[in-house]
Amino acid sequence: MFTHGIVPIEGGTGKNGQFLTSPKGAIGPAQVMPGTAPEAAKLAGLSWDEQKYRTDHGYNLALGEAYYAKQLATFGDPLMAAAAYNAGPGSAEKGTGLRGAIAKAKARGGSWRDYLPAETKDYVEKFAQRIGATAGNLPHDRVDEADIYSRINALAENEDWSPERKRAAEEEADRYVGRQRSLQQARESDAYDAAVSSAVRLGDDFTDVAQLGTSFASMSPQQQLTLTNMADANRNAKIKAATPKDGNETQSKLELARALNPAEFARTDLRPFANQITPSAMTNLVEWQKQYQSKGGDFAESITSGISRYSKIDGLKLSDGDYAKVFTDMDKYVRSITDGGREKVTDDIVRQAWQRATLKVATPGMIWGERSQRRYEVQPGTAFRVSDIPPGTRATIVSAWQKTHGGQEPNDAQIAQIYIDRFGRFQ
Known part of the structure; x- marks a missing residue:
């Protein structure tokens, strides 16, 4: 989302790759503000280097990506994260930034997008188009259940409703919330299934959720996070040129x-x-x-x-x-x-x-001798010996082995493996 959604909108580099500075002072391809850059470096796990911030493309982008990821983790929605990236997280009390827009929407009604500054509205719309959330496909605002019941309580108190009238209103609210929740879950489920199918078809080439088209914006935050992690894992694997390791x-x-x-x-x-x-x-x-x-x-x-x-x-x-x-x-x-x-x-x-x-077995020591381990602790491929095999069982194993191996006796490791394979089935 950051590479395909944020960076092209920011346009922080010139035709020859030179760093550009916005009228507000944001610098470079990720357009991170100077006051935010040290915090972004910390989020990216990098030491703060002002010179690199102003001249190194990779460093500047790493700061921007880390800052966007922080907003996504905080607000749980890619469009909200884009708004926070552009206007700042802000303050609900002061009515600034994204939090201010969310607070105003709760107080006055409508969508939080309606209360963004004009520049940020345009920014979010462009971002939505780039990740496939085009007009008409933007995520549906979720029902604020707490607000609905709070309004019922306020009306009941101010207008002196009877208990029966309040109960009827609450029951109608229950039905409305249930319907909206079912519709929301159905939209999310359909979008998620379509997105996963697209991601699977892309295979290792799925590295950014912008590749999923319109379905991504209609998923729940948790579903979006799952697909984002899937894309991130593919991208990181490509960067590291690494294949998954067994037992990771x-x-x-x-x-x-x-x-x-x-x-x-x-x-x-x-x-x-x-x-x-x-x-x-x-x-x-x-x-x-x-x-x-x-x-x-x-x-x-x-x-x-x-x-x-x-x-x-x-x-x-x-x-x-x-x-x-x-x-x-x-x-x-x-x-x-x-x-x-x-x-x-x-x-x-x-x-x-x-x-x-959990059988106790003997495995070769680190330098010499043997050490006692539980069988689940033994690394795959490590030979082990079982010291307390009943004599009769051991004799049965040796006799059966000799019949199929020209009279040759099995070693301790072979006896132990047969004992494990046939555990509980020796007469």
Whole structure:
């Protein structure tokens, strides 16, 4: 939004790229005011350098982008953020800037846009056109529920309404608010679905919400933030020429969400995360989601309650990352035992899944010897040994291995892996 929406409107550079100064004193391509620039540098995580601010395109733009992002985070609406960028956040009490316009709209009625200075109105309209919010497609002002009921209370008191008349007015207000909320949610849902579909079609080339056309302006602030984050992630990936790493923060958060609240995870739209995690991670998450949607909610909840119960019994405090690992391991085991969840998931199966995921194993030490770890703590690809395999079970594993490997005995790591793979199924 900043690159395609704000910068072209500001026009802060000449034909040869030289920095221009506005009549009010704003400088350079981002047209940041001198009084605001040091604050913007702090928001951008940069040390303040007045010389760079006045001469370096990249530095000047970084300050502007950070300041716009601050306004977007504060007001939750891209058009409001553009107004604040141009006129300043202002003060509701003094009636200045964006906050002044919002306060006047609440007091007098109408849209906050009606109370902006003429220059800022024009600025917001140009910005709206650039991000696809053309006339007739600007976001609908949301119903101010608190204001509606406040007005009813004031009228009831001033005109001495009977309790029955006030109750009737409140019920009519309830119906009106409900209708408006339903309409708003429908508009937002349609706009969001269209925008996500466009973003997915663009793939890695989706780097700015201005590419989404008119749908962006009709979404809720949270939906807009989701698409903005998606665009930002793509743009940052291009800048860094980096591909998502397996097990990154986004993947970990999604896997934790799957573990903590499977029902909510089943309803999560995974499309905005397509370019933030590896394809294999996305494939796994989509598969988990399909399984939960078709069946798995019940036994997923059995696993979460099992983790809660047995972690207390065993005195284990799991970090968010470890919780997700244990859940994933238990889920995989339960599915293998119950034919993909088609058979009953008993307490014994959940207990075995817990014991398997948290089994104590021995792994190579950092320099020499061995160290004891829980199995969920072992890094993928690290060989480990299980010291307390029952003798009879160990003999069964060795005998079966020898039959298929020409009489050769398995090593400890191979025995341990077979024991884990067949956990709870040895007679």
